[in-house]
Amino acid sequence: MAASLIDGKLIAAQIREEVAAQVSALEKEGIHPCLAVILVGDDPASRTYVAAKRKASQEVGIRSIQHLLAKDVAEAGLMDLIEQLNQDPGVHGILVQLPLPPHINEYNIIAAISPPKDVDGFHPYNAGRLIAGLDTFIPCTPFGVLQMISKSGIETSGKHVVIVGRSNIVGKPLMNLLVQKSDAANATVTLCHSRTSDIKAHTQQGDILIAAIGQARFITADMVKPGAVVIDVGINRVEEQGKACLVGDVDFEEVRKVASRITPVPGGVGPMTVAMLMQNVAKAAGMSGS
Numbered sequence: 001m002a003a004s005l006i007d008g009k010l011i012a013a014q015i016r017e018e019v020a021a022q023v024s025a026l027e028k029e030g031i032h033p034c035l036a037v038i039l040v041g042d043d044p045a046s047r048t049y050v051a052a053k054r055k056a057s058q059e060v061g062i063r064s065i066q067h068l069l070a071k072d073v074a075e076a077g078l079m080d081l082i083e084q085l086n087q088d089p090g091v092h093g094i095l096v097q098l099p100l101p102p103h104i105n106e107y108n109i110i111a112a113i114s115p116p117k118d119v120d121g122f123h124p125y126n127a128g129r130l131i132a133g134l135d136t137f138i139p140c141t142p143f144g145v146l147q148m149i150s151k152s153g154i155e156t157s158g159k160h161v162v163i164v165g166r167s168n169i170v171g172k173p174l175m176n177l178l179v180q181k182s183d184a185a186n187a188t189v190t191l192c193h194s195r196t197s198d199i200k201a202h203t204q205q206g207d208i209l210i211a212a213i214g215q216a217r218f219i220t221a222d223m224v225k226p227g228a229v230v231i232d233v234g235i236n237r238v239e240e241q242g243k244a245c246l247v248g249d250v251d252f253e254e255v256r257k258v259a260s261r262i263t264p265v266p267g268g269v270g271p272m273t274v275a276m277l278m279q280n281v282a283k284a285a286g287m288s289g290s
């Protein structure tokens, strides 16, 4: 029997509704949640993501400010803008869309964002709190993956979760979240990456398999344990039969024949990432007291 779909679009819509209610409550206290998004350059994928964040902000009542900077902006110029936003009491969340052009040091930029405004949860202070199991801003994509799993009634406790991909944005924070001693985690985690030897031997062991490696249809049916839950974080732009299309890191049509649950692309993890960002902005605004 084919796997049933985990509908990220639907779960994300429910979360946005909850956030909209939180935002209305904050408005009544005189707090007007505001997200500043910085986009450097004109990468088409990044522009699409930034547009989706703006649309979601409007939908839940969060004010959104966009700063579009030229691709050759100096690192110091970007730093100045971040400092200005750090100091602005009307801005609750700051997001610098990644990747940045190669002449800008990503780490310096992330570290310049004030931790209470770091709604991506990438600042080393927040990343450290996440590892320690303390309250923090959870990076939006890993947060979205966990929400999809828990809201679909899928147990992680005692399960073997295999993650493919070791990025700072997805793989590493997911690993750290899933091993926490908490009801929503308690998993045994294997983190595979591009240098893992015999990757299939690992992926076949996963009760839950999470693909975040950035390669179209990397996960094939023979790599999946029958009955596994498969979460596809990939969004790859490919051209097929002369048409541009989006495909995940999972060979969806084949893998759905062996998995029990599977996320589609589009309509899976993507909308969840944006919904969790909205939740993080509401949290930042609530903590700010102004």
Ligand code: GUN
Pocket (backbone or CB within 6 Å): 095, 096, 097, 098, 099, 120, 140, 141, 169, 273
């Ligand atoms: N680029 C891809 N994913 C993300 C994300 O979650 N946050 C930021 N800032 N940039 C990204």
